[in-house]
Amino acid sequence: MTLAVVDAIAGPDESVTVGMGEMQVVKDRPMVLTSIGLGSCIAMCAYDPVAKVAGMSHMLLPSSAEGGDGKVSAKHVDKGVPLLIEEMVKRGAAKSRLVVKITGGAQMLRIPGLLPRLNVADRNIDAAKTAVAKEGIRVAAIDVGGDSGRTVQMFTASGKVMVKKVGGENVEL
């Protein structure tokens, strides 16, 4: 899993894909950050409208205590949330100004007669809410759960976040 705490390098309004376990932080650059096909994964989008710092993190598992390799990465929600905030603050964002939006956490694989074994989707949602609250930040918008995958786009010039499900409309979060 790539730890991609990088300033996105792209032209104006260029789209950059944020893959599983990756994050992107952008300062004052008009771009589109995209996480394609979120299933049980969680995407957190954060934006400081004053400093014009935007970030997106695409996280796979709730806790670094499970399946962790000891490295701090965006793969786990409990580490990925503070890491994204930390990288944004390094680039001039203020925690108090961050507008945080969360999406993902769909339960895609429901086996008839069996409870979800690890229930990763619900645990990812809980972990994201907990981690954001721990940072003292209120979640501004949330679209989580269900059983459909999502693609999320974040427009870094405005902080606007759009979420689309298969066969659904592109909806602003």
Place this chain on the structure above:
Amino acid sequence: MTTNKLKPRFDATSWSNLAQIGSSRAISGLSEMVNQEMTVTAFSLEEVSLENATSLIGQADDLVVGIYLLFTGNATGHLMLAFQPEIAFGLVDMAMDLPSGSTQDLGEMERSVLGEMGNIVGSFFLNAVADGAGISLIPSPPAVVMDMAGAIIGSVMAEAWEECESLTGIRLVFSTPDRQIEGRFLVLPNFDTQETSG
């Protein structure tokens, strides 16, 4: 990763052979189910890390039909059959003896048919692997999902992360008398497929 002291080990060649036999048996089972002659025309096996799994079934935003099941027994793991939607629809048409092109979406009936297909294909595959390895593998009922490849694979990976280190991707092309069909088996076994047994 969880370490299971009892987990079986196969060398890569043995695993490849077992997977090939399993795939061939699975297509035999499918052939019986849809009552059509089917021949495997191409088989290839690729071992990939979980991080690179999505590429096995397409681009992250490609629409894919996945039939997913767990297996338990002497070893545990995850199995997924993945088809492009039009292929899955075609298989439903065959199974229900409908004219080609009749199925255009997945309703309750179509999901049930694909689930039964997953039962048969999964059982034939796992039985062949289990017989060859002298172990017991028991499949769960299947889950049928049609969604973005990235969302499906990401969810499988999240479920498998703690116990499986790699994923075996099997590309299988098989043909009926009038068409070629391509599908993928994704096998996430909690057994070692790299080290020599013994």
